[in-house]
Amino acid sequence: MLFNSLDFAIFLPIVFALYWLLQKQLKLQNLLIAIASYIFYGMWDWRFLFLILFSTIVDYTMGILIERENQQTKRKLFLWVSILVNLGFLGYFKYSNFFLENFVGAFQFFGQDLNFRGLDIVLPVGISFYTFQTLSYTIDVYRKKLAPTKDFIAFTAFVSFFPQLVAGPIERATHLLPQFYKKRQFDYDLAVNGMRQILWGLFKKVVIADNCAQFVNQIFNNYEDYSGSTLVLGAVFFTFQIYGDFSGYSDIAIGTSRLFGFDLMRNFAYPYFSRDIAEFWRRWHISLSTWFRDYLYIPLGGSRGGMWMKVRNTFIIFLVSGFWHGANWTFIVWGGLNALYFLPLLLRGNNRNHLEVVAYDRWFPSFKELFQIGITFILTVFA
Numbered sequence: 001m002l003f004n005s006l007d008f009a010i011f012l013p014i015v016f017a018l019y020w021l022l023q024k025q026l027k028l029q030n031l032l033i034a035i036a037s038y039i040f041y042g043m044w045d046w047r048f049l050f051l052i053l054f055s056t057i058v059d060y061t062m063g064i065l066i067e068r069e070n071q072q073t074k075r076k077l078f079l080w081v082s083i084l085v086n087l088g089f090l091g092y093f094k095y096s097n098f099f100l101e102n103f104v105g106a107f108q109f110f111g112q113d114l115n116f117r118g119l120d121i122v123l124p125v126g127i128s129f130y131t132f133q134t135l136s137y138t139i140d141v142y143r144k145k146l147a148p149t150k151d152f153i154a155f156t157a158f159v160s161f162f163p164q165l166v167a168g169p170i171e172r173a174t175h176l177l178p179q180f181y182k183k184r185q186f187d188y189d190l191a192v193n194g195m196r197q198i199l200w201g202l203f204k205k206v207v208i209a210d211n212c213a214q215f216v217n218q219i220f221n222n223y224e225d226y227s228g229s230t231l232v233l234g235a236v237f238f239t240f241q242i243y244g245d246f247s248g249y250s251d252i253a254i255g256t257s258r259l260f261g262f263d264l265m266r267n268f269a270y271p272y273f274s275r276d277i278a279e280f281w282r283r284w285h286i287s288l289s290t291w292f293r294d295y296l297y298i299p300l301g302g303s304r305g306g307m308w309m310k311v312r313n314t315f316i317i318f319l320v321s322g323f324w325h326g327a328n329w330t331f332i333v334w335g336g337l338n339a340l341y342f343l344p345l346l347l348r349g350n351n352r353n354h355l356e357v358v359a360y361d362r363w364f365p366s367f368k369e370l371f372q373i374g375i376t377f378i379l380t381v382f383a
Contacts, residue, residue, distance in 0.1 A: 001043045003252045004205055011040065016259055020186050030157045030180055033260070037160035041126070048124040051089060056159045058085045059134045063141045063148035075142060082138040086131045093123050098327035126166035128324060132291055134159050137173035139295055146174050154180040163256040167249040169267040169287035172294075176264070184261035197255030201248040209244030212237045232381075239381045243272065246285070273358050275372035277341040277379060278351040288324070292317050307347070314346055315339045337383045 001007050015036045022028045042049050062082040069075045137158075140146040149155045158177045164170075219226055219234030226234075250267035257264045267287050274280035281289050300313045315336070322335020345351040358373065359365040365373070 001040050003249060004202060007043065011036075012256065012259075019260055023184070023186060026181075026183055027153060029184065030151075030154050033157040033162070034153055034160060037157065037162035037165060040162040041160065041165060044125050045122070051124060051127075052130060052160055053156075055086055055089065055131070055134055056156050058082060059138050059159070060149070060152055060155050062138050064150070066138065066141050067148045079138055079142045083135065086135050090127055090131045093121055093127060095323075095327045096121055129168050129170055130159055130165060132170045132288075133173070136171075136291065136295065137177065140173055146177070149177065151181070161257075161262075163260075163262075164253040164264055167246070167253065168285075169250055169253065169265050170291050171264060171287065172291075176262070179262050187261065190258050190261070194255040194258030197258065198252050199255075201251030201253075201255060204244040204248030204251065206248075207244075209241045209248060212241035212244065216241055235381050239272075239377075243268070270357055272377055272380070273373055274376050275354045275358060275369055276345055276350070276376055277338065278345050279354040280376055280380065281338070281342070282355075288321070292321060296320065310346055311343065314342055318342065334383055341379055341383070 001011065015032070019029055019032055022032060038049055038052075041052065059082050062078045065078045066075050069078065137146070137155075141148045155177070157180055158173065161171075161176070216234055216238045219230060220238075223231060223234075247268040254264045254266070265287055267285060269283040269286065271280050271284035274283055297313055297317050300316060301309050302313065303310050318335040318339035319332060320335070322331040322333070322338075325331045325334075342351065345353075358369050
């Protein structure tokens with residue numbers, strides 16, 4: 001079910017009305033969210049409901065087992081069960097054909113044709129998002145940052161929460177899960193704020209992204225017929241299309257969650273006004289970049305080691321981020337390109353220079369800042 005569809009326009013008011021009729025029944029509210037989320041997801045393909053349910057059961061169980069076990073080896077074993085199950089599903093559905101095609105391609109390079117046509121695998125919508133969200137739960141339970149829940153309904157609602165199920169933001173269990181334990185009272189001002197956020201998201205998606213997409217598709221589907229300058233214009237339109245699509249969906253998700261009394265993290269913060277690529281990645285898809293920071297970059301050693309370790313970890317983060325976005329070498333190249341952009345800032349120690357938004361406490365940015373914004377935007381368009 002798409003946010004900008006008639007189905008969602010009917011679905012949302014019905015769920016909203018039923019939800020607040022149950023205002024004094026927290027468990028029933030959580031149950032309604034879980035059922036509504038499964039209906040929302042099942043309208044795309046009901047068969048994949050079993051997949052998200054299985055992941056939910058595994059992580060719920062592993063969380064309890066991790067807490068009960070005092071022996072470190074067994075605690076780590078339960079954590080790895082969660083990691084391997086979740087990443088195993090993600091790897092099979094999203095990356096099987098990529099690895100098989102490259103395996104066959106390697107044989108063809110040496111003159112051996114294996115006659116491989118690819119597997120007929122349907123990629124479940126949102127699997128990259130809810131996999132990372134539920135992994136944050138078991139990892140944080142293992143780190144003793146979060147007590148495991150005994151409320152299976154609340155946990156099911158957390159994993160499948162429909163506003164951010166298919167396109168994020170990727171929430172931390174430490175932030176979103178506790179909100180399912182608290183009584184929620186209807187707040188008129190919060191609901192109005194949520195509606196404004198939804199309308200702003202729809203504007204980005206329908207007016208900006210969808211209109212840009214018409215030009216992008218026309219240009220890139222017939223690129224042989226156009227000049228270089230037109231292709232550059234197509235890349236610029238595509239840059240705004242991606243932002244309108246993704247940030248628009250995030251705004252709708254955040255606004256919808258406010259209608260139900262929930263707070264989701266901000267996912268975009270004026271990324272195209274960034275003065276360098278490090279600032280850009282602090283402002284673009286914030287929930288993903290901070291997830292990689294907390295659950296991959298820091299465990300790898302973060303910035304604690306020497307310069308070689310910092311460079312290595314930076315490249316790992318960007319290459320994995322590229323691969324997360326899509327099972328194609330172009331995404332890996334995109335990740336590597338962003339790592340190369342980031343490298344000079346890291347080597348000079350300038351990767352945390354711009355923590356506040358540009359022109360903070362001023363009316364306009366300086367000419368130097370405008371130049372920096374322009375260069376960063378060009379690098380982004382090129383990537």
